[in-house]
Amino acid sequence: MQKSIEVGCNLSYEVRQSTVFLFQISCALTPHQVVDSESLILNPNLATEAFSAGIEANRMHRVVVEPCELNVSYRGNITLTPEIDEPGEVNEASTAHMPPEVLTYLNPSRYCESDLLGRFAFEEFGHLYRGYSRVQAVCNWVCEHLDYTPGSTNSSTTATAVLLQRAGVCRDYAHLAITLCRGLGIPARYVAGYAVNLQPPDFHGFMEAFLGDRWYLFDPTRLSLVSGLVRIGAGRDAADVAIATLNGDARLLDQQVWASDVTDPAAGGGAAPESGISTA
Amino acid sequence: MQKSIEVGCNLSYEVRQSTVFLFQISCALTPHQVVDSESLILNPNLATEAFSAGIEANRMHRVVVEPCELNVSYRGNITLTPEIDEPGEVNEASTAHMPPEVLTYLNPSRYCESDLLGRFAFEEFGHLYRGYSRVQAVCNWVCEHLDYTPGSTNSSTTATAVLLQRAGVCRDYAHLAITLCRGLGIPARYVAGYAVNLQPPDFHGFMEAFLGDRWYLFDPTRLSLVSGLVRIGAGRDAADVAIATLNGDARLLDQQVWASDVTDPAAGGGAAPESGISTA
Amino acid sequence: MQKSIEVGCNLSYEVRQSTVFLFQISCALTPHQVVDSESLILNPNLATEAFSAGIEANRMHRVVVEPCELNVSYRGNITLTPEIDEPGEVNEASTAHMPPEVLTYLNPSRYCESDLLGRFAFEEFGHLYRGYSRVQAVCNWVCEHLDYTPGSTNSSTTATAVLLQRAGVCRDYAHLAITLCRGLGIPARYVAGYAVNLQPPDFHGFMEAFLGDRWYLFDPTRLSLVSGLVRIGAGRDAADVAIATLNGDARLLDQQVWASDVTDPAAGGGAAPESGISTA
Amino acid sequence: MQKSIEVGCNLSYEVRQSTVFLFQISCALTPHQVVDSESLILNPNLATEAFSAGIEANRMHRVVVEPCELNVSYRGNITLTPEIDEPGEVNEASTAHMPPEVLTYLNPSRYCESDLLGRFAFEEFGHLYRGYSRVQAVCNWVCEHLDYTPGSTNSSTTATAVLLQRAGVCRDYAHLAITLCRGLGIPARYVAGYAVNLQPPDFHGFMEAFLGDRWYLFDPTRLSLVSGLVRIGAGRDAADVAIATLNGDARLLDQQVWASDVTDPAAGGGAAPESGISTA
Incomplete structure (x- = not known):
């Protein structure tokens, strides 16, 4: 493919x-x-x-x-x-065996205060099966609970603010999904890139979660096809990939x-x- | 030496x-x-x-x-x-020539919201001579405006909260000094380590600022002699060096x-x- | 009775x-x-x-x-x-006809930042029937989503912080329920008082919502019987009734x-x- | 006069x-x-x-x-x-003797989180003579440390945010001055009104501090003559006087x-x- x-x-x-x-x-x-x-x-x-x-x-x-x-x-x-895997066969990695370079993506960062949302994440998603589908559930929750509203956030808006105000743009969707994943113990990072046929055309912000032994792409906004995402760079959050x-x-x-x-x-x-x- | x-x-x-x-x-x-x-x-x-x-x-x-x-x-x-330089001869580096790996330390991070304190930093320190002495002035300001108060902060306390409440511990002093430096355009990072004769004995948190062409050590708490600091690790803030x-x-x-x-x-x-x- | x-x-x-x-x-x-x-x-x-x-x-x-x-x-x-009414017959009041002295309890206050949670409140409770049962639904949500955890909050903790961290004590439960009510356009206020058989014995903090033409008592913690609440005083939030x-x-x-x-x-x-x- | x-x-x-x-x-x-x-x-x-x-x-x-x-x-x-007094003869009131209805203006409110800024206020203004001149010093500090910048704040901006970002409009200037006064134990409230010759013409927000036995007017923005302020209403902060x-x-x-x-x-x-x- x-x-x-x-x-x-x-x-x-x-x-x-x-x-x-x-x-x-x-x-x-x-x-x-x-x-x-x-x-x-x-x-x-x-x-x-x-x-x-x-x-x-x-x-x-x-x-x-x-x-x-x-x-x-x-x-x-x-x-x-792309490497393409059957989602149902992709489990979460254990911190006991995760590659060392991945561990940093469990830490909170400027726009992803996962230290503040651990309890929230466990309450909403703690009971779910631990695998690809749990990250998908996080992304679905984010998409369904936020309104995509240009102008509702600015360059200082963090995931907790987005969670409270329930509105944001692609960057904010990604930040919130990343924060919830980290709160669950799933390494997650921000990716900036190009997205095929994005409307309106713009740079795009999405995310990756580390599952099994590799990073998988997710777009919590559902504005793009994941198969059409072209990566510019990755980092802990948007601060790293301006x-x-x-x-x-x-x-x-x-x-x-x-x-x-x-x-x-x-x-x-x-x-x-x-x-x-x-x-x- | x-x-x-x-x-x-x-x-x-x-x-x-x-x-x-x-x-x-x-x-x-x-x-x-x-x-x-x-x-x-x-x-x-x-x-x-x-x-x-x-x-x-x-x-x-x-x-x-x-x-x-x-x-x-x-x-x-x-x-x-240690490399020891005459502070008066150490100038700030320009973003035009800074080594690439240093640039990330200009970004805001979880506990160092430098995007929120740029104006504050420029107002207090913008008029000072651009060099080692300016970072020293930042550290002096932090030391003089904060009370060292165990229990006044927790693992979620950020630099802006410390600046408002004017109290904290070593980690908070370092976070605030780092944040103000980044606000001024000076790369700064957190260092965790051991400190000779620290009272009471504990792990210590301090900081480094990138000046000239290297990283210089500062301890905004003044609780240790900088010449007696032994590094464990460095990172954007305490989230990286638990x-x-x-x-x-x-x-x-x-x-x-x-x-x-x-x-x-x-x-x-x-x-x-x-x-x-x-x-x- | x-x-x-x-x-x-x-x-x-x-x-x-x-x-x-x-x-x-x-x-x-x-x-x-x-x-x-x-x-x-x-x-x-x-x-x-x-x-x-x-x-x-x-x-x-x-x-x-x-x-x-x-x-x-x-x-x-x-x-x-007490005045006791059949809950099913108590509707929400309209801002067009509310007594003027009640209007102030629609405003945000120190610990009840209802300006930040309006969208959240409407998303969770906006579709419910507008009456006593909607306030009850808010209180149920608060009780079910928070953990009663002494020590988890302090005198500066606000409703948004409680909502994120999902833990608090009676004061925090009341603040969050008040904030969500105000976000829905329902006047709500904080009440401090004594509660029969409260375990462990302490002063208690609960809330009132203005419905129909009077204030109704609610205890989002479910730690007391509402019929055994004795009022000390009321106000916009705990800042008013220390x-x-x-x-x-x-x-x-x-x-x-x-x-x-x-x-x-x-x-x-x-x-x-x-x-x-x-x-x- | x-x-x-x-x-x-x-x-x-x-x-x-x-x-x-x-x-x-x-x-x-x-x-x-x-x-x-x-x-x-x-x-x-x-x-x-x-x-x-x-x-x-x-x-x-x-x-x-x-x-x-x-x-x-x-x-x-x-x-x-107006009642006009010689500022040098106006002292601060003691909480032991303040009229009861004034006490509420010592409490924190939505936009004036005085519980967070008490230490800050004492550090900056605690050593000053306790009277009219201290409130004037607070207002001067606010005027000198903030930039009057339309668009820099919104309806959710609080005094602590203004203090950090060092910019705001009349409402924010008043909120910060009120907060610092309350932090010092001086009752202070927000006043909305008309201001003679305000440029550009608009409604105005200013403040009153309770000193001696009455409320004195202050405009921390210095955009108006205090003698030309016409009161619409007063309250704990702008939430009360929209x-x-x-x-x-x-x-x-x-x-x-x-x-x-x-x-x-x-x-x-x-x-x-x-x-x-x-x-x-």
């Missing part, structure tokens, strides 16, 4: 003072997500410094920009070859984002399953 | 059900902190799994314990050879912690400086 | 500096709650200033005490003659509280109903 | 469903604030129910409006004859507010003092 996906974005900024930009818009490189070709073009034509950083080696580009109108354009052609971090004085003027499935129908055949998908 | 330090701890637990323990009590290994010898003994004599994990490769030991009374005893002989994480059902019965400077006076000579110290 | 109830308390304090005490321990006077006799005795024998204050004219006693050991003893013999407010330096040494039903069985006959009860 | 002030407002709403409006836009009646004439006109010409409610007997108008475009117009001609409370479905289309000093210069003479002013 292989997919070819074209993604991209155009960002333009009014840069008023010398500003350091840190972009996370390039697609991640994993065994299951191959970047066949990509380009990152700045206008004016400035040299960017590319590196990978953080616990997940997220790809970043850093550039210092003097006052101007800056246009940033990224295009990528991606081949996804699309653009600015240090200086600049203003976003315009943003366009897209992602399309361009799989050759002859090669594919049939719809992809939408659960049990791993691309990490 | 070399120091020999003996550190150790005894922890005993009543384990009531099968419990997974994750200990972070072993001393870190860095070019400036050499572990000459160490031992970790469990009674009953259980095999532990040792590994390094997380962005800072903190050393951890994992063990699954069935119901019993568990005693854990760690001893280490450490040689510290001394013991338990999954199961166990209760701490007793805890003893110690750290002594056993430097041969013939070899040393004179007191160590207390600023401009790096051991990362 | 008349009841005779004996209530009382003994409080003793170590007063270390001149301290102003404000006590709210005397029973309220309402058409349905008659104080047949009462006494308030201080040892040393100090004169207290008695007055009624606040929107509900709560009874208070003020006294200035110099350093000493202070004993305060209150005893009251109360006759309750048993003792101290300004100075004193420490509570001991506290005893009691309340017994001493109704002459010959006069009574049969158990009181436990719903539809008004004593305001 | 008498002043004649003309105040007024026009409010228009698109009413989409039957909506209950509760307006607090009429000027308060006090010994020092006489309403010489006033009018409240609704278009369509609906009958309003006028009453006074709450602890401060704030004047309110209630009206039920069916779908339409509603225009509400209030005009008042006010004579202010200009308009809506229950139904309506949208504010337009709002105009004004207040002008029309004192006959022949009668007056000279500028009014701007401190030590009471109009309660």
Whole structure:
């Protein structure tokens, strides 16, 4: 089940003072997500410094920009070859045997205060069978109890606030689902990326839970097909995977984002399953 | 300026059900902190799994314990050879040139909501000279505005709560200083460790700020000499460096912690400086 | 359905500096709650200033005490003659016709942030029939979703925190039920009082909701019989009805509280109903 | 020192469903604030129910409006004859002797969590002389540490949030000053009103502190002359004095507010003092 996906974005900024930009818009490189070709073009034509950083080696580009109108354009052609498992056969991992690098995703983080929601999580989901289906139940609960309401949250909104106000956007849905999973003892992390046919088009935020021996993708908003998610980077929460971090004085003027499935129908055949998908 | 330090701890637990323990009590290994010898003994004599994990490769030991009374005893002989710089010559680093792996320490974290305190930090410290002395000013402010009050905070207390209530313990002092530094654009991280002659004896929490091209140690509580700090591990905040994480059902019965400077006076000579110290 | 109830308390304090005490321990006077006799005795024998204050004219006693050991003893013999209505016939009042003095109990207050929980309340209870039974449903939800856990909260804990952590004591149960009612547009207020046979004996905190044209009593903890609740005072939340407010330096040494039903069985006959009860 | 002030407002709403409006836009009646004439006109010409409610007997108008475009117009001609005292002679009142009805204004309220800021208040202002000048110092501190930033806060923002983010509007300035006063043991309350020559024209929020034996006016924003403040109502915080409370479905289309000093210069003479002013 292989997919070819074209993604991209155009960002333009009014840069008023010398500003350091840190972009996370390039697609991640994993065994299951191959970047066949990509380009990152700045206008004016400035040299960017590319590196990978953080616990997940997220790809970043850093550039210092003097006052101007800056246009940033990224295009990528991606081949996804996800691992696909039968959800009913995927159990939760035990902290006794979990890979060490996964343990950090049990800790609370800025937007995912799992230390505050452990009792809540156990009360709602503690009685459920311990496996893929329990994470799915968490995501269903989040989707059914929140209203998708642009403008209802801001960059400081945390999972507990979202749980109380029962409204948010994709980032908030992911944060709440992550927090509840961690509260249950299931490692969970935030993923930023592109999503095929997302309406309205935008960057997307979703999540992964560690089950069995790998990370599985979930989108608690149900706004995307999980089989059409292209990863930019992962982290403990949105603080780790900001699309653009600015240090200086600049203003976003315009943003366009897209992602399309361009799989050759002859090669594919049939719809992809939408659960049990791993691309990490 | 070399120091020999003996550190150790005894922890005993009543384990009531099968419990997974994750200990972070072993001393870190860095070019400036050499572990000459160490031992970790469990009674009953259980095999532990040792590994390094997380962005800072903190050393951890994992063990699954069935119901019993568990005693854990760690001893280490450490040689510290800190890098010591003249504080007046240490400037802040620019985000344009900072090493990529440092950037994550500008992000807010669970107990350090730097996104909420940027304006506060700039108002109090924005006018100061940008260098080591500014971090020192932050630490002084924290020390002078907080009361060291055991019991005033708990494991969910964040830097903003500490700032409002003006009381806390070492962990809270460190969290607030870290948060204010990040608010100023200075990378800062939490360090857990042993502190020579700490009164009352306990594990200690302090911080590092990234200045120039390295991490410098600060203790906003002023309860320890910075030259006598022995690192266990570092992370974004205390969530990353818990001394013991338990999954199961166990209760701490007793805890003893110690750290002594056993430097041969013939070899040393004179007191160590207390600023401009790096051991990362 | 008349009841005779004996209530009382003994409080003793170590007063270390001149301290102003404000006590709210005397029973309220309402058409349905008659104080047949009462006494308030201080040892040393100090004169207290008695007055009624606040929107509900709560009874208070003020006294200035110099350093000493202070004993305060209150005893009251109360006759309750509640209004008792058939719950099924009690509807919610409309804001268009509510008595003006009731409107303030729709506002958020310190411990009842109803502005934050309106959406939550509507999602959980918005579809229910609008009447006494809806408030009962709120109280049931609170009782079923919280664990009664002494020590889990403190004097700064608010309804939203209780909702997240799912634990609290009587005061917290009342705050959460009040907050959810206000979120639904139902005026609700906090009542402090004595409760017959409360185990363990203590002062009690419960609530009233305004329905139809009067205030009805509810105890979301289910620890007391509503027919055995004796009112001290009411207010927006516990901030308005503190048993003792101290300004100075004193420490509570001991506290005893009691309340017994001493109704002459010959006069009574049969158990009181436990719903539809008004004593305001 | 008498002043004649003309105040007024026009409010228009698109009413989409039957909506209950509760307006607090009429000027308060006090010994020092006489309403010489006033009018409240609704278009369509609906009958309003006028009453006074709450602890401060704030004047309110209630009206039920069916779908339409509603225009509400209030005009008042006010004579202010403030009590004016020499600030240096006004001391703080003792809780031992304060009038009972004032005590409630020492309690924390929804937007003024004085229980959380007592230590902060004492640290910053505890050493100051206990009198009018201390409240002035609190107001000065608030003015100097906050940025007046429309849009930086919303209807759920509390004093602690304002203190951390160091930005707000008039309501937030008043909340923070009130909270700090209560933290110091000084009764303080919120006042909504009209302010002569306020720029940009709007309703205004300010505060009163109880000193000596009366309430004194303060405006921590310094945007108005205290001598030109016309009171609508007072309460524990903004939750008690909302200009308009809506229950139904309506949208504010337009709002105009004004207040002008029309004192006959022949009668007056000279500028009014701007401190030590009471109009309660």
